[in-house]
Amino acid sequence: MAKPISKSSEDYLESILVIRQQTGQCRSIDVAYRLNVSKPSVSVAMAQLEKQGFVVKEADRELRLTRAGLWRAKRVLEKHMLLTDLLIHLGVPREAAEEDACVMEHDISQDTYEKMRAWYENRVKRGS
Numbered sequence: 001m002a003k004p005i006s007k008s009s010e011d012y013l014e015s016i017l018v019i020r021q022q023t024g025q026c027r028s029i030d031v032a033y034r035l036n037v038s039k040p041s042v043s044v045a046m047a048q049l050e051k052q053g054f055v056v057k058e059a060d061r062e063l064r065l066t067r068a069g070l071w072r073a074k075r076v077l078e079k080h081m082l083l084t085d086l087l088i089h090l091g092v093p094r095e096a097a098e099e100d101a102c103v104m105e106h107d108i109s110q111d112t113y114e115k116m117r118a119w120y121e122n123r124v125k126r127g128s
Helices: 007-023 028-035 039-051 067-089 094-107 110-125
Strands: 055-057 063-065
Touching (some): 007 039, 007 063, 007 067, 028 039, 039 055, 067 110
Antiparallel strands (some): 055 063
16 A cells, blocks of 8 residues: 655645646746745655655756656546546536545545546446
8 A cells, every 4th residue: 555645745746747748847836836836835845755755856957756756646637637527527617626626636535436436437438
């Protein structure tokens, strides 16, 4: 079982992944902008994530996810995307669905998430 990390750490990892997917690179300032936090806050978080083995800060200041960091980030992003889609399907406006999914992705148990995903894939995706 994976070692638990904080919700904010998961948000940082997810942000690095999304930024890198969108632009091909990621620096601390990009994360600060995306999460609407200060650059010093990002620096503190990156130092902690680097210490935990999830992030590497390259010589050119680019942030790179380690294998463990990438695994965590993908897991959080997958939950975020599915929960957002499910909430939108239920009639929640997109902006609210995004915000709610961001909260839910951290606290939902893996078992509950798997059941929601199975239901969603069987009833919603196949019905499209």
